[in-house]
Structures are given as C-alpha cells and as structure tokens.
Amino acid sequence: YLLTEDIGGLSDLFSRMIAKPDDIFSMARFNALSEKMNKTGLSKVASLFKSWSYPPNLMLTLFKYSWYKSLVNKAYDSNDPIKFFDRAGHMKDIKDFKKLDNALAHYAQETLVNKHYESLPHIYSGGEVALIRREINKKRRHMPIRQLLLNAGNAIQQIKPVFMMSPMSVASFLPPGSIEFDLVIFDEASQVRVVDALVPILRGKQIVVVGDCKQMPPTDFFSKQFEGDDDSLTGDIESVLGMFLAQGAYESMLKWHYRSRHDSLINVSNQEFYEGRLMVFPNPGTNELATGLKFNYVPGTIYERGTSRTNPGEARVVANAIMVHAKAKAGLTLGVVAFSTAQRDCIILELERMRREDSSCEEFFSPDHLESFFVKNLENVQGDERDVIYISIGYGLTAEKRLSSSFGPVNREGGERRLNVLITRARLAMEVFCNFTASDLNTSSSSPVGVKAFKSFLQYAENGHLENRFETGKDTDSPFEDHVISAIRNMGYEVEPQVGSAGFFIDIAVKDPQKPGKYILAVECDGASYHSSVSARDRDRLRQTVLEGMGWEFHRIWGTDWYRTQKRQIGILKEAIETAVEASRNSREQPQQPVPFQNRKEREIIERLEKVEDLPESKPYILANGQLKNNFHRELLELP
Numbered sequence: 001y002l003l004t005e006d007i008g009g010l011s012d013l014f015s016r017m018i019a020k021p022d023d024i025f026s027m028a029r030f031n032a033l034s035e036k037m038n039k040t041g042l043s044k045v046a047s048l049f050k051s052w053s054y055p056p057n058l059m060l061t062l063f064k065y066s067w068y069k070s071l072v073n074k075a076y077d078s079n080d081p082i083k084f085f086d087r088a089g090h091m092k093d094i095k096d097f098k099k100l101d102n103a104l105a106h107y108a109q110e111t112l113v114n115k116h117y118e119s120l121p122h123i124y125s126g127g128e129v130a131l132i133r134r135e136i137n138k139k140r141r142h143m144p145i146r147q148l149l150l151n152a153g154n155a156i157q158q159i160k161p162v163f164m165m166s167p168m169s170v171a172s173f174l175p176p177g178s179i180e181f182d183l184v185i186f187d188e189a190s191q192v193r194v195v196d197a198l199v200p201i202l203r204g205k206q207i208v209v210v211g212d213c214k215q216m217p218p219t220d221f222f223s224k225q226f227e228g229d230d231d232s233l234t235g236d237i238e239s240v241l242g243m244f245l246a247q248g249a250y251e252s253m254l255k256w257h258y259r260s261r262h263d264s265l266i267n268v269s270n271q272e273f274y275e276g277r278l279m280v281f282p283n284p285g286t287n288e289l290a291t292g293l294k295f296n297y298v299p300g301t302i303y304e305r306g307t308s309r310t311n312p313g314e315a316r317v318v319a320n321a322i323m324v325h326a327k328a329k330a331g332l333t334l335g336v337v338a339f340s341t342a343q344r345d346c347i348i349l350e351l352e353r354m355r356r357e358d359s360s361c362e363e364f365f366s367p368d369h370l371e372s373f374f375v376k377n378l379e380n381v382q383g384d385e386r387d388v389i390y391i392s393i394g395y396g397l398t399a400e401k402r403l404s405s406s407f408g409p410v411n412r413e414g415g416e417r418r419l420n421v422l423i424t425r426a427r428l429a430m431e432v433f434c435n436f437t438a439s440d441l442n443t444s445s446s447s448p449v450g451v452k453a454f455k456s457f458l459q460y461a462e463n464g465h466l467e468n469r470f471e472t473g474k475d476t477d478s479p480f481e482d483h484v485i486s487a488i489r490n491m492g493y494e495v496e497p498q499v500g501s502a503g504f505f506i507d508i509a510v511k512d513p514q515k516p517g518k519y520i521l522a523v524e525c526d527g528a529s530y531h532s533s534v535s536a537r538d539r540d541r542l543r544q545t546v547l548e549g550m551g552w553e554f555h556r557i558w559g560t561d562w563y564r565t566q567k568r569q570i571g572i573l574k575e576a577i578e579t580a581v582e583a584s585r586n587s588r589e590q591p592q593q594p595v596p597f598q599n600r601k602e603r604e605i606i607e608r609l610e611k612v613e614d615l616p617e618s619k620p621y622i623l624a625n626g627q628l629k630n631n632f633h634r635e636l637l638e639l640p
Helices: 007-019 023-039 043-050 057-078 087-118 128-137 145-159 167-173 194-202 240-246 264-272 312-328 341-357 415-422 449-463 479-490 536-549 559-564 566-589 600-610
Strands: 181-186 204-209 292-297 334-338 374-377 386-392 426-434 495-501 504-511 519-525 554-557
Touching: 023 043, 087 536, 128 145, 145 167, 167 194, 181 194, 194 204, 194 240, 204 240, 264 292, 264 415, 264 426, 264 449, 292 449, 312 334, 312 341, 312 386, 312 426, 334 341, 341 374, 415 449, 426 449, 479 495, 479 504, 479 519, 479 559, 479 566, 495 519, 519 566, 536 554, 554 559, 554 566, 559 566
Parallel strands: 181 204, 292 426, 334 374, 334 386, 386 426, 519 554
Antiparallel strands: 495 504, 504 519
C-alpha cells in the first residue's frame, strides 16, 4: 500500500499517524479485513468503505440492506409462486375458495338428505313398516309410543335417524334393546345430572358431550338429597359434563365468540370466568344499535326487603323502558331478566298496567314472533338470547339506606355460573337497572364468588374500567406493517395498530376523521397473524366473515406487491380509505334503523309464510305473561 502512494500522500499519512497513534491499529485491522473481503469477492465493498465519508455505523446498515435485498431478489428468482405473484389473481383465488367452501357445506347437506332419501323403506313394505302404516291409519286406540318403538324401532329409525329428546324421554320411550344410536350428543351438558344421562349413554356407540362448566348446574328445585351408607361412583359428580371431565375424556374448547356485536357484552365474562381465553372479535363502532353495556342508576327507588322483597320503583322504570323500546326499536328483540321471581312478577304487573293504558305497540308483545319478548328470572334464562337484554337487580338499598350483600341465587354455591349465563345473553345491547352502585357494595375475602363477580360486572357497567375496544398499544408484528402505517399517516389519517381483544387483533385500523372513536377500515397485512392460522378456511373465510358481520370493512395488502410496486399499492390503499370515509359520511347522513336479527333459516321461514294468503290476523291484545304454560304433565315431544 505504501509503495503505491506518492511522497505527498505518505507525508500526510505519517502526519495523521503521529497525531492519532491509536488509529494505527484500526488502520491495520481495516487492511486485514479488506484483504479478506477481496478474497471472498467483496472487493467493491472494500473499495467503497475505503473512501467512506459518512458515519461508520451506516456501513453495517448499508451492508445489511444490500444483503437482505439480494436474498429477496434470489427468492423472487428461484420461487415461481413469488416470482409470478399477482394481487388480482390471488384475490380471485381467495374469492373462488370462499365460494367453493360455502358450496361444499351446502353440498354435504344435500348429499346427506339424498342419501337418507335413498335409504327410506318402501311405503308398502311388510313387517315393521306395515305396523307403522296400520297405526297411521287408525282413528283411535293407537299403540303407546314406547310399545311402537319396541316393535317397529328399526323402521322408525330408518325413517327418522335423528331423535331429539330429553334424557327423561329416552328412559320413558326407548325400551332397552329397542334402538341403538351411532352417536349420542348431550347439549347443555352442565345441566344434565349423571343419573339422568346414564340411560342415553347406554343407547349410543359414541358420546359427544357439549357444555360449559362455567354455566348453569343441574337444577335442584325438585330434587332431594339422601345420604346412604353405600358409596356412589356418581353421587358426588354434579353433571354428565363433570363425569366425562373426571374420566379424562378428550376435551376441546370452542374459543370463538361471535354472538355479541359489542366487546363490552363479553369482556367481563371472559375475564372473570374464562381467564381471557375466548377469542373476542373487536367492534368497529359502525353499528349504532350495538351500544354494548349500559348502567341505569335509579336512586329514588326502595327495595322492600321485609315485605314484598321487590323494588316497585325499579320495576316501573324497567316497564317504562320496555314500552319505549317497543315503540322506538320494535325491530330489535328484547328480553328482561330479574334476579328474583318476586321482582319478575312485579315487572310483569307494571308492564300489564302500562299496556292497558297504551295499546299502540301490542304487536311487539305477540308470542308469534320467532324470538318473542320475555320476562324471566335469573335461573330460567339459559339458552335464550336476544338483541337487547334488560337486567333488573331488584335487590338494593332499603328505606333505611341499608344494603344487604344478599342477592338471591348469586349468593348460593355456583352463583357465579348463574351470573355468567345472564350477562352473556345479549347480541347488541344490555342495560342494567339498579338503585345502588358498585362502590356501595362491600365485599371481603369471605364473600361468595358470585357476589364478587357481580360487583366486578356492576363496576364495569358503571364506569367501563375495561375498554370496550382494546387499543392495546402493542407493537406491530413486522417492519412491513410499520411502512404501511407510515404511508397512511402521510395521507393525513390516524391509525391504531393491533386493535382487538382476547386473542384476535386487527393489524391496522384506520380512524374516522370526523369521529375518531370509530374505525372505518381494517388494513390486514400477510404477516404473523395471517400465517399463524391453522387452515385456509379460518384465515381467508371464517374470521373475515365474522368481522364483516360486525361491521368491519377490509383492505388487504400483500407483502410481495408492496415490495415490488409500493407506489401503486399506496395509491390503491388511499382509494380504499377514501371510499371508506365516504361510506361513513353517508351512514351518518342516513341513521341506521333497527333491523330484526334473523339468520338465513329464519328469513326462509318468513318468506314461506308470506306466500300463504289465509294467515290468521294477529290478536289486538295479548296478556303479557312471562311464564310458560303449566303443562308439565305432558311430555315435551307430545303434541297438545
């Protein structure tokens, strides 16, 4: 190196070495590294760094950039799926997949129906079919159902392979040895006692138990406990669900929660009872009817503890709210739940009085609706769900301003499970009516679990300590998302990364410029959350379908396109955001009207009914009765 320099250059070099003798070692090390780089084919990099005039730390940054860029280019050149990736073609593939995946489900249904039709016995066959034919043509003295199933069970099962029965009905109508099932399914298994489940279990080759141990236990209203000398293998087990869990049966949790159209309707339950394991889809705020959880404080009312055990003032407020809902939001189904039967009856009486004074909304209270209005007490509400749920606590401050910590079923063992059932019944909104606040309720370490959970729920309803829509503050999953966020902010829009709660997060949510609490667009990148999905059905159809049902609008950006044609992708993204802004502006100008929550099957039923010309007219007035008719002497499967 020295031999190639002129005398002037050598003089300057020696002067710098004398001035900075510590740099001599660094220079020697640089020369050694340069020699290694020349041998490995990096001579151009070595010569570039020799004349480098920028901060030294940028050398490594530049080298890494060149290295990773070369790796990407190599991946493009060596992998045809990446090399020939086309956004339009890929989106078409996803669209076709969604269509075929839906069609596959319908095809399976139709195939099953066709297979069943082909296996039906001929109507004029002999044997068991002849016995059924004779019974059909009889006018009287029919054979008892139990005897008919014993003598013609095989033919009946061939005609109707699916039986829906309560455990007691199985014991009553299916004699041992008459019918055997390939599969027996217990639904709401937490409410089925072991002794009642044994008979159906003996009728099946395989058993599937579906239930939630955090919800209602079997009712003990009509049962008595007897203590005997003999030990029972099942006597100490609460339900058939507990029995299977105790035996170590295979267990799988259904984590997706998509009933509630607002996060606040499930947040307390998820935190208090499910340890945050439920996957709750975030609410974009576009559905104005999905108002979530609301607390109605009624301080002027009194709980009559020693007499009626009701709160008449609160019942009047609830009844008035029902009438307002029936007039203003008749398209939304409504259910009312009281903590006690006394408070339930008090609400019904107040509602009766108001309906007699004003009969303008009687159609809303008709029992002919697919999801009719109801007033129930806490222990009878499992299995019900409505668009809107009103909760009347009933218990509360007395005339002496004293608050007891007794809240009926909530205080009993398993009270937290009853509470869990109650607070998860609503799809769009839930309102709590109470004459005290969470701060008025004193709890201690010895308080029942149900009361502690109730206080947490009341506090959340009152002041929303848990945010309705979690803006997590989490970092993005990749630098790719950082670049997209930077591009959106340069357009003048505010964004929030990783929006969501409890297991599912949207990569980037764009805020409404006129209403920052509302999100107008979800921008999804094909990053970690996209690749973490177990299947294409989850990744490309189910999750997006659920989120779109909650009001989210989606725009997807593919990393390949962003790397290759970034400016074009930014233009497409800007167009999608502007379209979403315009749609949000139009929605504000045209307020959303209540629409009944009806699934596809319900709409089909309505369409068929509308074709019938001689439908009976609805009654002008129907007495509001919150209880089922007392026909408990008749089996549910029997016709009246």
